[in-house]
Amino acid sequence: MESLLPLSLFAFVSSITPGPNNIMLTSSGIRFGFMRCIPHMLGVVSGFGVMLALYAAGIGSLIVAMPVLHIILKTIGSAYLVYLAWQLRSMAFSRSDDDNGHPMSFIGAALFQFANPKAWVMAVTGASAFLPPMQPIWFAIAVFCLLFSVINLPCLSIWAATGAILRRYLTQPKWRRLFCAIMIILTLYSAVAVWS
Numbered sequence: 001m002e003s004l005l006p007l008s009l010f011a012f013v014s015s016i017t018p019g020p021n022n023i024m025l026t027s028s029g030i031r032f033g034f035m036r037c038i039p040h041m042l043g044v045v046s047g048f049g050v051m052l053a054l055y056a057a058g059i060g061s062l063i064v065a066m067p068v069l070h071i072i073l074k075t076i077g078s079a080y081l082v083y084l085a086w087q088l089r090s091m092a093f094s095r096s097d098d099d100n101g102h103p104m105s106f107i108g109a110a111l112f113q114f115a116n117p118k119a120w121v122m123a124v125t126g127a128s129a130f131l132p133p134m135q136p137i138w139f140a141i142a143v144f145c146l147l148f149s150v151i152n153l154p155c156l157s158i159w160a161a162t163g164a165i166l167r168r169y170l171t172q173p174k175w176r177r178l179f180c181a182i183m184i185i186l187t188l189y190s191a192v193a194v195w196s
Contacts, residue, residue, distance in 0.1 A: 029163020043109025
């Protein structure tokens with residue numbers, strides 16, 4: 001059980017720090033409010049849980065060993081982040097109450113985890129360094145994924161709630177544009193960081 005503390009700390013630090021999921025959830029919180037972000041958050045947790053299980057079972061090392069597949073995933077991830085940055089640009093010039101878009105769906109958020117560069121790093125590091133030394137191995141993988149998911153969901157909720165709170169303060173166009181510019185820069189930085 002002592003092995004669960006380092007895993008818990010890793011899960012918390014990697015989940016709470018900025019990354020594509022957290023940036024998208026903050027933006028969605030601003031555009032749609034907290035409640036409409038719940039399917040997006042649950043999709044992130046579910047998709048990432050599946051990714052963790054695959055890595056812990058050893059399938060992830062096959063993907064890392066295939067450079068072509070790794071490049072394809074990086075390309076899809078960075079292209080999607082550039083697309084998100086473009087979408088954020090339109091938020092800067094629209095009134096949030098007139099926004100008739102919709103937040104990312106459960107399925108979309110779950111699938112995005114397989115193209116999310118930060119999720120890949122978290123899964124590789126977590127599975128290789130923090131998998132609990134328990135037997136049978138399927139039980140260790142289940143504990144690993146469950147603990148990570150239980151920690152991940154509140155961290156994602158904080159980012160979505162922050163966006164929902166900021167929504168009230170971004171009614172003035174100049175502040176909304178400034179915030180969107182910062183979010184666009186962070187999103188584009190994430191797209192470039194995939195390749196470093």
